[in-house]
Amino acid sequence: MKLFRAFAATVLFVLLLLSTYYLHIRFFTVNVVFYAAIADGVVAALVTSLVMYPSRTFNGFEKFQLLVIWVLAGYCFAISVPTVIDRSLSFYILEKLQQRGGGIQQSRFADVFTKEYLKEHRLVDVRLTEQMESGTIQIVDGCVKLTEKGQKFAAASRYFRQNFLPKKRLLMGQYSSDLTDPFRNSADISDYKCQ
Known part of the structure; x- marks a missing residue:
């Protein structure tokens, strides 16, 4: 009985997620697709939880687990569907x-x-x-500048790229480590730096 009710509540969550996402993108403004889709997942999870809350089938911990599962499923949807299609080369x-x-x-x-x-x-x-919108850059007098948060993200990204991306990655028929350090052979163009 619990399994069936959890499944039914999850189906409700999926329907609410898809409806919320559609209404959001159709009738409201969106600053960043990824953040908007995550917000839609959280809203759908919370509404499903409120609908399910009166149920005595699940104890408090089980309800919390379902909420966490739905929020994670919303995140997976956000990053795997609209964000991938929006950003994917x-x-x-x-x-x-x-x-x-x-x-x-x-x-x-x-x-x-x-x-x-x-x-x-x-x-x-x-x-x-x-x-x-992420707070990693600011534009001041036509100059795009990293914020302190942006500096940290750039350093973490660079560290991950150099140490945890494949050193032998297939690129057009040859294995290469080029993408672990893409600036390795970067041209020194300085005419677009901010003063």
Whole structure:
């Protein structure tokens, strides 16, 4: 009986999550897709908990466990569906290939990324907005600057990249460690630094 009720409550959570997400993106403003989707998951989990709260089938600890499971499921949804589709270069490639009739010359992909992807997806605007909303950057007099929080995240990311990403990663038929230190052969361009 408990298992069936937990399953039924979880189905209710999924329906509420999808409904909340749809209503949110359809009728309300969204600053960052990922954060909005997480908020939708939390709302759906809390509403499901309130609906389930009067039930005597579960004790307090079991209700708390279900709430945690639903919040985690909401997080998984947020990061695995809308955020991936919104941010994914891989999905962009598939969509672009479809738009261009199913094929693009491999030698022209650099042009696709620099001349189309950045513009079509307003990539710079999206990423700067996300970072400002996260509190990792600020824009002062046209200069994008790291905040103290941004410095910490950048240091942690760089440390993880150098120590915990694959050293032998397949890139176009060859194994490489290039992405563990992408700045290794970076050009020293200083004309866009802030004074």
